[in-house]
Amino acid sequence: MIGVFGGSGFYRFLDDFEEVPLATPYGPPSAPVRIGRVEGSEVAFMPRHGDEHTLPPHRINYRANIWAMKEVGVRRIVGPSACGSLKPELSPGTFVVCDQFVDRTRARESTFYDGPQTTHVSASDPYCADLSETLAASAEAVGVPVQRGGTVVVIDGPRFSTRAESRWFSAAGFDVVNMTQYPEAWLARELELCYANVSLVTDYDVGLEGMPHVEPVSADGAFAVFNENLERLRALLFHAIPRIGPQPEDACATALRSAIVR
Numbered sequence: 001m002i003g004v005f006g007g008s009g010f011y012r013f014l015d016d017f018e019e020v021p022l023a024t025p026y027g028p029p030s031a032p033v034r035i036g037r038v039e040g041s042e043v044a045f046m047p048r049h050g051d052e053h054t055l056p057p058h059r060i061n062y063r064a065n066i067w068a069m070k071e072v073g074v075r076r077i078v079g080p081s082a083c084g085s086l087k088p089e090l091s092p093g094t095f096v097v098c099d100q101f102v103d104r105t106r107a108r109e110s111t112f113y114d115g116p117q118t119t120h121v122s123a124s125d126p127y128c129a130d131l132s133e134t135l136a137a138s139a140e141a142v143g144v145p146v147q148r149g150g151t152v153v154v155i156d157g158p159r160f161s162t163r164a165e166s167r168w169f170s171a172a173g174f175d176v177v178n179m180t181q182y183p184e185a186w187l188a189r190e191l192e193l194c195y196a197n198v199s200l201v202t203d204y205d206v207g208l209e210g211m212p213h214v215e216p217v218s219a220d221g222a223f224a225v226f227n228e229n230l231e232r233l234r235a236l237l238f239h240a241i242p243r244i245g246p247q248p249e250d251a252c253a254t255a256l257r258s259a260i261v262r
Contacts, residue, residue, distance in 0.1 A: 057179035150175035166207025
């Protein structure tokens, strides 16, 4: 089964589905899991911010969401999200299939392994390469502008960055900034699930160098761009999902083999 998390502005995906409410050891997930099919492929969908966007990024129960996906049988997860651009060439409307993240969050519950068993999972390549390739190829197939690979720096929110923070992120060479990729992507790896991200650029971040004065980001502006591109995102996903194969014996599926301290 393939899991899909819906991000800001992306609260509905499947037209015909079975709703599965779940309790998890970590509390309630953002919403019930909706299970349906896309061209014969079984899909589980959940809006990470809740059905009515009532959960800001720092209040999402990421552990419960990932656990719920695994509980219903998901082995591979696609996590679309909105993001701000830190590079002039990544204009609004561009999609980025990220292959690295930088965590700048604080105090989020970001592991399933709080002890007494100690577990150190490698984070060198945190996104599934095979799943990312399928998403990038599907974007190209449906005519969506896409960058293969990129680093997302993840901030707590709910505020946007200051100009100084944004300049710092841009100078460090990061590609996009987002509020939800950590710990969502990482928790999937800890449960040996595949996870790939496709980020939709909704705005230029305010500290971007080499551009005319960049207006401050607004929620209205970011959501407007996301809504304008929602059908392109859906087209990408509907093309990709039937082409996603079973989980291979890769770094995702074997993450715990050398990670548990015995």
